[in-house]
Amino acid sequence: MRMESPSDRLLDVHCVAVIGAGAFGTALATVALQAGGLASRRVLLLARRESLVEDFKATGRNDEALPGISLPEGLVMTADPADIEHAGTVLLAVPSQAQSEVARAVLPSIGRSADVVVCAKGLERESGRLLTDVVGETLGRQDIAVLSGPGFAADIARGLPTAMTLAAADMDQAHRIAIRLSGPSFRLYAAEDRIGVQLGGALKNVLAIACGLIEGAGLGESARAAMISRGLAEMSRLVTARGGTADTVRGLSGLGDLVLTGTSHQSRNLRYGIALGRGGAARNTASGELVEGALAAAIAARDAEARGIDMPITKAIAAVIDGRVSVHAAVEALMSRPITQE
Structure with missing residues (x-):
């Protein structure tokens, strides 16, 4: 049969x-x-x-x-x-x-x-x-x-x-x-734009960790707003380099998702970042749950390096998670970068 x-x-x-x-x-x-x-x-x-x-x-x-x-x-x-x-x-x-x-x-x-x-x-x-x-x-x-x-x-x-x-x-x-x-x-x-939608979904997890790190370290809401806006610029650079459309990151799968996960404590990526900002251990889980952004940070940082793309926030978060730099040193490095046009 x-x-x-x-x-x-x-x-x-x-x-x-x-x-x-x-x-x-x-x-x-x-x-x-x-x-x-x-x-x-x-x-x-x-x-x-x-x-x-x-x-x-x-x-x-x-x-x-x-x-x-x-x-x-x-x-x-x-x-x-x-x-x-x-x-x-x-x-x-x-x-x-x-x-x-x-x-x-x-x-x-x-x-x-x-x-x-x-x-x-x-x-x-x-x-x-x-x-x-x-x-x-x-x-x-x-x-x-x-x-x-x-x-x-x-x-x-x-x-x-x-x-x-x-x-x-x-x-x-x-x-x-x-x-x-x-x-x-x-x-x-x-x-x-499957490229832009997927990169937006992956990279917003990294930036949500960054927002959590800011909250955990007590750096204020102004710093969070700066992180979100500059993070979107990083997203668009990688999306464009990989063949996607930069405008996609300003939609639901970029800005919309980042605002949600970068501000709500329902987000495991945000909670993970808060723990890091308070001096917690850099494991890939939060309350036993897998943190996708902890994996994506290293992947995206490596990709950006290979393509010659400037993604300082992503690289800084990857370094903090890997234990190569402290939260204080990462923030200091980001704030001391050369002044450029927005």
């Missing part, structure tokens, strides 16, 4: 599969179920462990990821990748460094014509590559989309108003996916 292959599988355009039952994946599954006002909408949330699925069936919640938040009826959690094989849209909501591994593991269950969306903010550790390129290589395709922008998982899951960016290989694909996933409280804006 001939086995069905991903290329000839009949897909359901009303079915969305979210891979990764962490906080963000669970939140995305919640709003995806409410998107479009379709009674026929199906949303599958793929978890790593069967125990998580059993807990969800018993309580209607994912307390491990989003404590105390009841999830909507109709959401299906599963630990079996085969259950997602007819999904027309697949969201990869796992940490940045796990994207390739997870994509490879679920490859047999992803239809060849399904829209695949990266939902993580980071760069590949070893190469500095964009996650859409990493996942695209793993899946053998070049049309991987990306979702990024200002949105905390708990806010999204509670139905609080949130706007983010959906960037794809072309605007038609971006609009199609944005319409499919947007709902009453969750709005996606279509874009085709």
Whole structure:
């Protein structure tokens, strides 16, 4: 008997599969179920462990990821990748460094014509590559989309108003996916600058650490404002050098995301920076949670060095995290840089 292959599988355009039952994946599954006002909408949330699925069936919640938040009826959690094989849209909501591994593991269950969306903010550790390129290589395709922008998982899951960016290989694909996933409280804006959207999402984590460092060291709100504005200038330089559009960083996936994560204590990157500013140890976790910006700082600093791009804030944060300079020395070096035009 001939086995069905991903290329000839009949897909359901009303079915969305979210891979990764962490906080963000669970939140995305919640709003995806409410998107479009379709009674026929199906949303599958793929978890790593069967125990998580059993807990969800018993309580209607994912307390491990989003404590105390009841999830909507109709959401299906599963630990079996085969259950997602007819999904027309697949969201990869796992940490940045796990994207390739997870994509490879679920490859047999992803239809060849399904829209695949990266939902993580980071760069590949070893190469500095964009996650859409990493996942695209793993899946053998070049049309991987990306979702990024200002949105905390708990806010999204509670139905609080949130706007983010959906960037794809072309605007038609971006609009199609944005319409499919947007709902009453969750709005996606279509874009085709995948480079700018992804670098904005990754670098804002580094700058959020910088904002936290300023807060932890008691340097004042004026310093935070300067960090945000000059950080955006750094973002735009790297985006342009890598083939993206500088204006992208002034949108949701740059400025919008940075304002959120650089000012709210819900942000683990900000909390991590605060701990650094107060003299805490420079580990890659905050309260046991992975801090994407701690990884991205070294990657971006290395990339900027190789390209001859001036990114003093990013380099300073990477040096502080690596223990090469103190917080005081990093701030002093930034403030003593030569006076130039803005």
